[in-house]
Amino acid sequence: DTEVTQTPKHLVMGMTNKKSLKCEQHMGHRAMYWYKQKAKKPPELMFVYSYEKLSINESVPSRFSPECPNSSLLNLHLHALQPEDSALYLCASSQVANSPLHFGNGTRLTVT
């Protein structure tokens, strides 16, 4: 079990669908992250929220839209995805800058 909870664990969606990935942590961490991981590759940073404000967007296409409703929750809204967007999407949190990341176990996304 991890202290960062991601839902759903698996998601299959068509290219015209709209879906959302959710992430929750109750460790009081003030930084939260979205990563994308393709098979046999390292995680790639997508977005960073610090104190509920978007601080880093790694040139991610607009079909991915992050949202941080409060310090415990992080969402990733998906719309008009492509099959190449199929991957494991990982959420992480950290107490403050430079502190260790705590990862969830990810959402396995398949775009058909």
Next chain:
Amino acid sequence: DAKTTQPNSMESNEEEPVHLPCNHSTISGTDYIHWYRQLPSQGPEYVIHGLTSNVNNRMASLAIAEDRKSSTLILHRATLRDAAVYYCTAFSSGSARQLTFGSGTQLTVLP
């Protein structure tokens, strides 16, 4: 971003020490070095981190070169449960911190 390079794979015998190397020659003076490991079907797990000094915790030790261009993760007695992909990462302090993962080392532990 600081770039990290690691060997693709390493093998170790059970109950023997393992030294996993990482090169990060472009690291800046304020970049922290972090190590994570990832088991199949799980998210990465934090192992250890440091800035300049060698660090120890219950999982491992981190030896950082004096010039900070490389580091070594040391597992003192490998177990079968230590078989995983080990990622060395470096990231910047300050408000624009980023965490860039290296390509990772697949550690195989032989019984």
